[in-house]
Amino acid sequence: MNREKIRKYAELIAKTGANIQKGQFVHLYCDIEIRDFALVLVKECYDAGAKRVFMHWSDDELEKLTINYADEESLSNLTNFEEANEQFNLENHPVRIYIESSDPESLVGINQEKYGRVTASKGAEIRKYRDQYDDYCQWVIAGYPSKAWARHVFPNLNEEEATEKLLDVILLVSRANNDNPIAAWEEHDANLVKKANELNSLHLKELHYTSKNGTDLYVKLLPNVKWEAGGEFTKSTNIHFQPNIPTEECFTTPDKFGTNGIVYSEKPLSYRGQIIDNFSIKFENGKAVEVHAEKGESLLKDMINLDENACYLGECALVPFHSPINDSKILFFSTLYDENACCHLALGAGFQMLVDGYENLTKDEMSKMGINNSIVHTDFMIGSSDLRIEAVDFEGKKHLIFENGDWADIF
Numbered sequence: 001m002n003r004e005k006i007r008k009y010a011e012l013i014a015k016t017g018a019n020i021q022k023g024q025f026v027h028l029y030c031d032i033e034i035r036d037f038a039l040v041l042v043k044e045c046y047d048a049g050a051k052r053v054f055m056h057w058s059d060d061e062l063e064k065l066t067i068n069y070a071d072e073e074s075l076s077n078l079t080n081f082e083e084a085n086e087q088f089n090l091e092n093h094p095v096r097i098y099i100e101s102s103d104p105e106s107l108v109g110i111n112q113e114k115y116g117r118v119t120a121s122k123g124a125e126i127r128k129y130r131d132q133y134d135d136y137c138q139w140v141i142a143g144y145p146s147k148a149w150a151r152h153v154f155p156n157l158n159e160e161e162a163t164e165k166l167l168d169v170i171l172l173v174s175r176a177n178n179d180n181p182i183a184a185w186e187e188h189d190a191n192l193v194k195k196a197n198e199l200n201s202l203h204l205k206e207l208h209y210t211s212k213n214g215t216d217l218y219v220k221l222l223p224n225v226k227w228e229a230g231g232e233f234t235k236s237t238n239i240h241f242q243p244n245i246p247t248e249e250c251f252t253t254p255d256k257f258g259t260n261g262i263v264y265s266e267k268p269l270s271y272r273g274q275i276i277d278n279f280s281i282k283f284e285n286g287k288a289v290e291v292h293a294e295k296g297e298s299l300l301k302d303m304i305n306l307d308e309n310a311c312y313l314g315e316c317a318l319v320p321f322h323s324p325i326n327d328s329k330i331l332f333f334s335t336l337y338d339e340n341a342c343c344h345l346a347l348g349a350g351f352q353m354l355v356d357g358y359e360n361l362t363k364d365e366m367s368k369m370g371i372n373n374s375i376v377h378t379d380f381m382i383g384s385s386d387l388r389i390e391a392v393d394f395e396g397k398k399h400l401i402f403e404n405g406d407w408a409d410i411f
Contacts, residue, residue, distance in 0.1 A: 005171060005176070005177065006037065006040060007040055007044070008176060008181050009171055009174065009176040009181065010037070010040045010041040010043075010044040011044045011047075011181070011182070012174070012176050012181040012182055012185060012245065013041060013044070013097060013140060013142045013245060014041065014044040014045045014047070014048045014097075015044070015048050015182065016181075016182050016185050016186075016242055016245075017097070017140030017142060017241065017242045017243075017245045018045075018048075018095045018096075018097050018138050018139070018140045018241060019138055019239055019240060019241040019242075020045055020048040020049055020050050020095050020138070021049055021239060022049030023049065023051050024049065024050060024051060024093075024094065024095050025050070025051055025052050025053075025054065025092050025094035025095070026045050026050045026052070026053045026054065026094060026095045026096075026097060027054050027056060027089075027094050027095070027096045027097070028041065028042065028045070028053055028054070028055055028056065028097045028099075029056040029058065029096070029097065029098045029099065030055075030056075030057070030058065030098075030099035030101065030144070031057070031058050031059060031060070031099070031101045031102065031146055032057045032058065032059050033059075033101065033146045033147065034099065034101050034144050034145075034146060037099070037144045038055070038099070041097070041099070042055075045097075050095075054094075060102055060103055060106035060107070060148070060273070063106070063107065064106070064107055064109065064110050067107070067110045067111060067114060067115050067118070068109075068110055068111055068114075072114055072117065072118060075118045075122065076117065076118050076121035076122055077121065077122065077125065078122065078125050078126070086126065086129035086130075087129070089129065089130075089133050089137070090129055090132055090133045093133055093136045093137045093234075093237075094137065095137065095138045095139065096137060096138075096139040096140075097139070097140055097142075098139070098140070098141045098142075099141075099142060099143065099144050100141060100142070100143040100144075100334055100336050101143065101144050101145060101146040101149055102146065102148075102149060102273065103146065103148035103149050103152060103273070104149065104152050104270040104273070104275060104333035104334065105152070105270075105273060105274060105275060106148065106273040107272055107273025107274060108273060108274055110272075110273070112272065112274075112298075112299065112302065113302075115272060116302050116306060119306065119375075119376075120306050120307055120375065123307075123375035123376070124307070124375055127375050131363060135234065135235035135352070135353055136234055136235050136236060136237065137234065138234060138239055138241035139241070139243060140241060140242055140243055140244070140245060141243065141244055141245070141336055142174070142244075142245040142336075143170050143174075143334065143336055143337065144167070144170065145163050145166040145167050145170065146163075147159050147162075147163055149166065149333075149334070150162035150163040150165070150166040152333055153166055153330060153331070153332060153333065154166065169328055169330055170337075172324070172328070173246045173324045173325045173328060173337065173340075174245050174246045175188055175246070185242070185245075188230075189230035189231055189242070190230075192229035192230040192247070192248075192249075192250065193229055193230050193231075195229055195250050195407075196226075196227045196228055196229035196230075196250045198410075199227040199250055199252075199318075199401075200226050200227050202391065202393055202399055203223070203393050203394050203395075204221050204391045204392070204393050204394075204399070205220070205221055205223075205391075205392050205393055205394045206218060206219065206220050206221060206258075206391065206392045207219045207221065207254075207316060207389055207390075207391050207401070208389065208390045208391070208392075209261075209263065209343075209382070209387065209388070209389050210387075210388045210389075210390075211264070211382075211384045211386055211387045211388070212384070212386050213264045213266070213384055214262065214264050214280070215261075215262065215263045215264050215382060215384070215387070216261045216262060217259065217260070217261035217262060217263045217283070218258075218259065218260045218261050219254045219255075219258065219259050219313070219316055219345075220254060220255040220257075220258025220259065221252065221254055221255060221258075221316075222253070222254070222255050222369065222370055222371075223394060224355060224356045224357075224369070225252055225253050225354050225355055225356070225371070226252065226354050226356065227250050227251065227252045227354075228250070228251060228252070228351075228353075228354055229247075229249060229250040229251065230242065230247065231243075232353065235353075235359060244336060244340070246324075246325065246336075246337065246340055247340055248319045248320070248323040248324070248325065248340040248341075249317040249318065249319045249339070249340060249344075250317070250318045250319075251315055251316065251317040251318070251351075252315070252316055252351075252354060253314060253315060253316075253350035253351045253354050253355075253371055253372070254313050254314075254315075254316050254350075254370075255286070255370040256286050256309075256312045256313070256350070256367075256370045256371065256372040257285050257286035257287075257312075257370060258285075258286055258370070259283040259285075259286045259312075259313050260283055260284060260285065260286075261282070261283060262280055262281070262282045262283070263280065263281055263283075263345065263382050264279075264280045264382065265277070265278065265279045265280070265380055265381060265382060266342060266381050266382055266383055266384050267331065267338050267341065267342070267381040268295075268331065268333065268338075269296075269335070269378075269380045269381070270333050270334060270335060271296070271299060271300075271303060271378065272299065274296060274299055275295060275296055275333070276293050276295060276296035276297075276299055276300050276303075277293065277294055277295040277296060278293060278294035278295065279291060279292060279293035279294070279296070279297070279300055279380075280292050280293075281304075283313075286312050286313065287311050287312055288304045288311040288312070288347065289311075291304060303347070303376075303378060304347060306348075306374075306375070306376050307374055307375050307376065309348065309349075309372050309373055309374040310347055310348050310374050310375075310376050310378075311347065312347070312348075312372045312374070313345055313346065313347060313350075313372065314346050314347065314348045314349045314350035314351070314371075314372040314374065314377055315344075315345060315346035315350065315351065315377070315379070316345055317339070317343060317344045317345070317346070317379070318343055318389070318401070318402065318407075319339075319340055319341065319342050319343050319344065319383060320342075320402075320405065320406040320407055321342050321343075321383055321384070321385050321387070321404075321405030321406050322405070322406055323340060323341055323342065325337055325338070325340050325341040326341035326342055335378075335379050338381055339379040339380075339381060341381065341383070342381050342382070342383025342384070342387075342405065343381070343382055343383030343387060343389075343402070343405075344379050344380060344381045344382060344383065345379070345380060345382055346377055346378060346379040346380070347374075347376070347377075347378050347380070348372065348374040348375075348376040348377040348378055349372060349373060349374045349375070349376065349377040350371040350372040350373070351371075352366050352371060355369070355371060383405055384405060385404065385405045386404055386405060387402055387404075387405045388400075388402060388403055388404075389401040389402035
């Protein structure tokens, strides 16, 4: 792979994704296997003005050993070191960069029950801090191939060929395979924002999803919650950043209690290092009351019971079936990529920054409005080639939003 292309991809992550400002601290999270790329990215962070880049290395096998053998109580609670780190984040609002590279089935063989308890307990403690600083910090998730991930995506290629090919596709769908990725991304962001503005102008009250696979789902929307796409802005400092590279979605947060019907998945879901596939979820008054899966059904049940609100929706996202990711005909086994292949929903936390005047509202006030509050946010893909979405606005007028999996003619 051309080193300059990799450098420009790192520059896109640091300067457009994270939009690091002069003097900011940066937390960089990535697997030890992709150390060479991490070094390129660290250099770009400093070139963008970072004051200090703190590395957080991970390793799939180490994570598995830790979950299986470490004391559960010590795993479930923040150590003094971890509390100090969260307090540092609260005081300094550092940028967070996450590089996705894990094998989709990296955690097969772990103690899932223990992992679930640990995730719920520790997640609740971390959430107390993050609820205070999340909206003030830039953050971005992007991908870079590990050998294991590449072999999973391209099982018929040797390790080197698979890794090279996955990197090529990642750069393509991230709009980083050209001479000026930053300019290409700015144009893409503007197009996404235009779509979101058009959705907001319709003042939609409800979405009705139907598909030949059996999906028949009604999702109620809230009058004071907007659609958003592309970049976001930090609270108070108003710094623009891109949370996901790539992204193809226009998304909103629905009424927690307003989802009814059944929805069927269109792509496998990689969750806790394992695969959930060919599944359905039935909703009543917002709550997931029944789930089935050909693969990973017990894991799916654990997922919707991780906390009391993990069984309610926190996101509706519209993505055309003919997106660059879906057109690649590649299943990434990574939510970052697969969720941007087609329309998706998410169980768990809603997005408080989508609420009009959220700066002046407390978490409790937003929960009473119908914004879901959970320690998790899990996306799953539902967009089929024949998906139809018809919407009703607050005046009772109907609008065809999606037809045959893509944006309808009004867009």
